[in-house]
Amino acid sequence: MAAGKLGLIAGGGALPLAIAARCEAEGRSVFVVRLSGFADAHLVRYPGVEAGMAEIGKVLSALKKAGCAAVCFAGTVNRPDFKSLKPDLKGATVLPGIIAAATKGDDALLRKILSVFEAEGYAIEGADDILGGETLPARALGRVTPTEAQLADLRKALHVAEKAGELDIGQGAVVCDGLVLAVEAQEGTDAMLARVAGLPADLRGAAGALKGALGKAPKPIQDLRVDMPVMGARTIEMAHAAGLAGVGGVADRLILIDRAAIIAAADRLGLFVWGESR
Numbered sequence: 708m709a710a711g712k713l714g715l716i717a718g719g720g721a722l723p724l725a726i727a728a729r730c731e732a733e734g735r736s737v738f739v740v741r742l743s744g745f746a747d748a749h750l751v752r753y754p755g756v757e758a759g760m761a762e763i764g765k766v767l768s769a770l771k772k773a774g775c776a777a778v779c780f781a782g783t784v785n786r787p788d789f790k791s792l793k794p795d796l797k798g799a800t801v802l803p804g805i806i807a808a809a810t811k812g813d814d815a816l817l818r819k820i821l822s823v824f825e826a827e828g829y830a831i832e833g834a835d836d837i838l839g840g841e842t843l844p845a846r847a848l849g850r851v852t853p854t855e856a857q858l859a860d861l862r863k864a865l866h867v868a869e870k871a872g873e874l875d876i877g878q879g880a881v882v883c884d885g886l887v888l889a890v891e892a893q894e895g896t897d898a899m900l901a902r903v904a905g906l907p908a909d910l911r912g913a914a915g916a917l918k919g920a921l922g923k924a925p926k927p928i929q930d931l932r933v934d935m936p937v938m939g940a941r942t943i944e945m946a947h948a949a950g951l952a953g954v955g956g957v958a959d960r961l962i963l964i965d966r967a968a969i970i971a972a973a974d975r976l977g978l979f980v981w982g983e984s985r
Contacts, residue, residue: 711776
């Protein structure tokens with residue numbers, strides 16, 4: 708873990724909580740900027756501040772006052788209606804550039820936001836680095852190993868996810884018996900899996916006859932410091948509810964939130980978790 712106090716720009720989900728907890732466990736000071744409407748309420752236990760998405764001046768001032776040396780962006784944030792944002796003075800100066808970048812896709816938007824903080828002298832740290840490299844290893848994680856047919860579905864799902872990523876669409880896809888059932892877009896992985904669960908039974912697996920796979924892959928164009936795919940035990944639970952036989956990703960390119968919990972859920976439900984070497 709890098710030296711210096713970390714400023715954690717926290718969106719929704721479990722990843723910001725995991726990062727804050729890791730900093731605490733390793734004795735690293737952390738200051739959490741809780742993004743209004745997204746950040747988990749439990750993050751209030753850490754020193755920090757709540758700020759709106761366009762309150763860039765407030766965020767930068769708070770980070771400076773707290774003595775942060777680096778920042779990490781983590782958690783889910785939905786693309787806003789830019790017309791409804793209420794920027795502060797600094798936000799108003801950078802918002803036109805951010806809006807212009809947003810028209811080119813999520814990756815361009817993220818890169819523009821990162822550049823604002825880098826221009827202020829902050830190092831950008833990836834969530835995987837802070838978590839000590841807790842990424843998906845190559846081959847099977849847990850006791851279940853996929854069959855060749857299941858691996859074929861997973862590999863096609865990863866291929867589809869990567870092709871979608873080239874167009875800056877999303878990071879995941881579901882394939883069953885060679886048929887693409889879903890491609891992740893702005894709704895996120897959980898909503899995509901819920902959509903798959905609602906498909907006709909003859910298109911997907913079911914309890915006692917699981918089949919198909921979820922594949923998650925980083926967008927080829929994205930900055931992995933800020934938007935590497937994430938998987939937790941909830942992903943396993945929802946994949947099982949959708950009738951899938953397993954989940955997987957590109958080895959070392961998928962962040963694991965609570966590795967032990969993921970393995971326990973997969974083993975209990977009989978799903979495979981696979982890291983595909985590239």
